[in-house]
Amino acid sequence: MSGSAGGTKTRREGLVLGSVRGTPIILANSWFLIAAVTVVIFGPQLQNIYPSLGAGAYLVAFAYALLLLFSVLIHELAHAVAAKMYGWPTHKIVLNLWGGHTEFDFSKATPGKALVVAFAGPIANFVLAGLGWLVKLGLPEAATAGPVSLGTAIAILLTNIFIWANLLIGVFNVLPGLPLDGGRLVESIVWKATGSQEKGTVAAGWAGRIIVVVIVAVVLAVPYIRGTQPDLTTTLIVVVLAGFLWMGAxxxxKGASIRLRLPAITAGSLAVPAVSASQQCTVAQLWTLRGEYPSEPIVLFGADGRPAAVVDEHALAHVPPEAAGTTPATAVARSLSGGAYVPDTAAGAELVSYLAQLPDTEYAVINRDGKITGLLSQAKVVAAITGKPIS
Known part of the structure; x- marks a missing residue:
């Protein structure tokens, strides 16, 4: 891991600890919360087990948190290295309250490559667990049956924690549902079968929701079935974790469903048919046009033939008759930004990307000859993407 220029620095997300081949490693502010919870929960337990530690028990508990952080870091670095191997741009690695995540560009992914990148993380944790086991074999506990010093006992305890933490991280992450790494297995199978990554992602997301229900049922419901009650700390951890997993799934x-809808979204199909008129005309001429086309919006074009404004119906209707012949059409119209028009063939991500560059809430639609054929509202595009009705 190479240090970032200027050393550790602060970003809105947290502290930048360094970078790996240009990919920043960020310690999110939320990590300090989980570190504090770890110290508060395990500190008193260690004091009971090793009274001679005193306040040092809290330092050992903090070491728990650091070992977990290290394990998550290696997990995410494995994802990043695998992604780099395939030439995928890796934007950042974030270590946070929930563990961590690596953000990279999936645009060049294939089912097989996505699977390799996903499982690189859990495999790294299994390797760490194996290394921890080798270290444990060399500790006095494994070599002799006699009593050991307090320092050795703490070393054995931390080694065991390291082994089990990595085993749990590895096993948990191979569960077959998003947002866990194992969800990529479900995604890849469906992706390979259907040819659609988005359908695979939807299936893996639902698998993730099922996993949440099973975890909650096993951890919380089983004790009640046996006539006991689940531990309060365990309940809190499971509820928070289940909430995180459910939101991720x-x-x-949601993201995959939006991507599935995108190809069917075109400017021409969403636009309201419109008529056009020159900016040079008068309100009287607009009234004549409105008589011929009573319901279509009127889009004004400039001297260059490009859409320039949209007639405001309320303003058009309230011009005094005696002033209609001398009032310019621009006086009853709201201007469009330069370039606030799209081809009627614009579709999917191309349409969304184009509209995102403009501040307007409505856009003229033109055909291949440059003629104005419709008026497209931003709200209608958003509704089509999200599947929600216009509010």
């Missing part, structure tokens, strides 16, 4: 489903 839901976000995956």
């Amino acid at each position: 839901s976000a995956s489903i």
Whole structure:
């Protein structure tokens, strides 16, 4: 890991610890919360087990948190290295309250490559667990049956924690549902079968939701079935974790569903048919046009033939008759930004990307000859993408 220029620095997300081949490693502010919870929960337990530690028990508990952080870091670095191997741009590695995530560009992914990148993380944790086991074999506990010093006992305890933490991280992440790494297995199978990554992502997201239900049922419901009650700390951890997993699965489903709808979204199909008139005309001429086309919006074009404004119906209707012949059309119209028009063939991500560059909430639609054929509202595009009705 190479240090960032200027050393550790602060970003809105947290502290930048360094970078790996240009990819920043960020310690999110939320990590300090989980570190504090770890110290508060395990500090008193260690004091009970090793009374001679005193306040040092809290330092050992903090070491728990650091070992977990290190394990998550290696997990995310494995993802990043695998992604780099395939030439995927890696934007950042974030270590946070929930563990961590690596943000990279999936645009060049294939089912097989996505699977390799996903499982690189859990495999790294299994390797760490194996290394921890080798270290444990060399500790006095494994070599002799006699009593050991307090320092050795703490070393054995931390080694065990390291081994089990990595095993749990590895096993948990191979569960077959998003946002866990194992969800990529479900995604890749469906992707390969259907040819659609988005359908694979939706399936993996639903698998993730099922996993959440199973985890909650096993951890919380089983004790009640046995006539006992689940531990309060365990309940809190499971509820928070389940909430995180559910939100992640839901976000995956929502994002993929939007991408599935994009190809069917075209400017021409969403636009309201419109008529056009020159900016040079008068309100009287607009009234004549309105008589011929009573419901279509009127889009004004400039001297260059490009859409320039949209007639405001309320303003048009309230011009005094005696002034209609001398009032310019521009006086009853709202201007469009330069370039606020799209071809009627613009579709999907191309349409969304184009509209995102403009501040307007409505856009003229033109055909291949440059003639104005419709008026497209931003709200209608958003509704089509999200699947929600216009509010």
